Amino acid sequence: MTGAADTVKSFIARALKIDESAVHESLQLGAIPQWDSFGHINLMMALEAEYGVPITEQTVLQHVSYAAIAASLAALKR
Amino acid sequence: MMEWIFACSPPLSAPVQKAARYRLHFCSPEIIRFQVSPDAIRLTLSTDDESVWHEVSRKVERVVSGVRDGFVPPEERLYMERRHPSPAWSGAGVNLEQAGLIKKAGEGFYVTGPLIAGLVERLDRILLDMADVFGARAVGTPALIAPEVLSRVDYFRAFPHSLTFACHLPRDVDEIEAFSKQPFEADGSLAPAASGAGAAVLSPAVCFHLYHFLEGTSLGQALESYTVRGRCFRYEAGALAGLERLWDFTMREIVFVGEQADVMDARKRSMEWVTDLADRLGLVCRIESAADPFFVGEFKQRTVFQAAFDLKYEWRADLDPAAADDLAVGSFNVHQTHFGKAFRIAAPSGEMAWTGCTAFGLERLALAVLRQHGLSPDGWPEILKSDLSVSIE
CATH class of the missing domain: 3.30.930.10 (Bira Bifunctional Protein; Domain 2)
Known part of the structure; x- marks a missing residue:
């Protein structure tokens, strides 16, 4: 696993308060009980707090999967 | 009583003013009335006690920053x-x-x-x-x-x-009788025995x-x-x-x-x-x-x-x-x-x-x-x- 993937996994696990082993690349909103409406709110808050991604309707709708969050974090690093 | 102006910088947008106006009602019992404009919030406080003023100031700041920083312009549909x-x-x-x-x-x-x-x-x-x-x-x-x-x-x-909250009197004969004899305080409010939170909420x-x-x-x-x-x-x-x-x-x-x-x-x-x-x-x-x-x-x-x-x-x-x-x-x-x-x-x-x-x-x-x-x-x-x-x- 790459460092970048580690970062994404760790970030999602912390925000959703789940074990990193439960985070995989096909994980998305609604796939697990912790990533429900409120879990998603927490995830967006963490995204803003840790990476400065502002919470807007677009970002809330955009970051609904592991892949989308990974893509955003990768873009931020470039 | 004391008049006080809370300056707003940057100015508050109309939706933020609306959101602040509603929440300021719950900010402090010391606020008798208020007016919200883009640049300022004008407050009338019940007292000119400086310590109260500082406390109210902190609460107003919290409410205003809470709605201003948290406000995301909605896409109106x-x-x-x-x-x-x-x-x-x-x-x-x-x-x-x-x-x-x-x-x-x-x-x-x-x-x-x-x-x-x-x-x-x-x-x-x-x-x-x-x-x-x-x-x-x-x-x-x-x-x-x-x-x-x-x-x-x-x-x-x-x-x-x-x-x-729905509340009731304590299950205590002394307190019940005392309330029945004097249900109101001198200022017209209900006696404290009747003001505790009870086991239910009005839905x-x-x-x-x-x-x-x-x-x-x-x-x-x-x-x-x-x-x-x-x-x-x-x-x-x-x-x-x-x-x-x-x-x-x-x-x-x-x-x-x-x-x-x-x-x-x-x-x-x-x-x-x-x-x-x-x-x-x-x-x-x-x-x-x-x-x-x-x-x-x-x-x-x-x-x-x-x-x-x-x-x-x-x-x-x-x-x-x-x-x-x-x-x-x-x-x-x-x-x-x-x-x-x-x-x-x-x-x-x-x-x-x-x-x-x-x-x-x-x-x-x-x-x-x-x-x-x-x-x-x-x-x-x-x-x-x-x-x-x-x-x-």
């Missing part, structure tokens, strides 16, 4: 708008209490006389036609709700400011009871519909105003429980039904996206989430011909699996059930009719004049 030429607006500006149509019974609660009570009943019977369209079954609910139920639906975090919505009723069940159909009417209690502090914003009001709800697609479709159909009703009532109104009045700490994340997932629309009616004042008379809500999970309600697919509700504030809807069509039933639309076996005379 207009579902429908009606500009009927028919309203006479003969009820606009009329003071209903001075006209003898309502009587203030306390701060935020009113007795409605026969005209308005009769109108409320007629409107409710019309709304029951919508319940019939969905095959909704009636459910009876109490005015009280257990704190544990409200906690499970996360109400304490989202709307703590609007809670109304802020009627549908919570239904989800609790369905707890642990598996639905037999992709969509189950229920209808509930009951009293609701939402404390609004200084924002309480006539029939526009009551502490104690009557709500009619049509509640949908089932699979995601079916609940979403039911909400859409209910919006279509209300659009037709708006035409029959000849109301100047609109249905547009909206957000609930979440409290400061939960404001940002919840409003954005509601907007992003298109969870809430309101039916808003104008209260004056200049459209300077309007009022939410109904709402169309989807809660995703929030309540399905909280109460373990399963849809036929085995997934957690989605829920939605279309809700109407009956006194508010009656007020919109009165403002637009006047106080005489002769001027009301035909739908309200037909024989509904409810006397308004």
Whole structure:
């Protein structure tokens, strides 16, 4: 696993308060009980707090999967 | 007393001013009145004590920064708008209490006389036609709700400011007798023995009871519909105003429980039904996206989430011909699996059930009719004049 993937996994696990082993690349909103409406709110808050991604309707709708969050974090690093 | 100006930099946008105005009512009991403008908030405090001033300053800063930093401009979605030429607006500006149509019974609660009570009943019977369209079954609910139920639906975090607790005297003969002899303090307030929070809350919505009723069940159909009417209690502090914003009001709800697609479709159909009703009532109104009045700490994340997932629309009616004042008379809500999970309600697919509700504030809807069509039933639309076996005379 790459460092970048580690970062994404760790970030999602912390925000959703789940074990990193439960985070995989096909994980998305609604796939697990912790990533429900409120879990998603927490995830967006963490995204803003840790990476400065502002919470807007677009970002809330955009970051609904592991892949989308990974893509955003990768873009931020470039 | 002390006048104090809280400077706002950068200036507050109109929506932020509106959000701040509502929440400042819950900021501090020392604030007697306030005015919000883009550049400043002018406050009148009950005291000129400097330590109080500092404390109020801290609270105002918290409220203002909470709504300003948390405010995300919503993408307004207009579902429908009606500009009927028919309203006479003969009820606009009329003071209903001075006209003898309502009587203030306390701060935020009113007795409605026969005209308005009769109108409320007629409107409710019309709304029951919508319940019939969905095959909704009636459910009876109490005015009280257990704190544990409200906690499970996360109400304490989202709307703590609007809670109304039911309390009773301690089970102590001395205290009961002392209260019976002197129920009021010298300043007219109730004796402290009667002011403790009790084991129940006056319910802020009627549908919570239904989800609790369905707890642990598996639905037999992709969509189950229920209808509930009951009293609701939402404390609004200084924002309480006539029939526009009551502490104690009557709500009619049509509640949908089932699979995601079916609940979403039911909400859409209910919006279509209300659009037709708006035409029959000849109301100047609109249905547009909206957000609930979440409290400061939960404001940002919840409003954005509601907007992003298109969870809430309101039916808003104008209260004056200049459209300077309007009022939410109904709402169309989807809660995703929030309540399905909280109460373990399963849809036929085995997934957690989605829920939605279309809700109407009956006194508010009656007020919109009165403002637009006047106080005489002769001027009301035909739908309200037909024989509904409810006397308004």
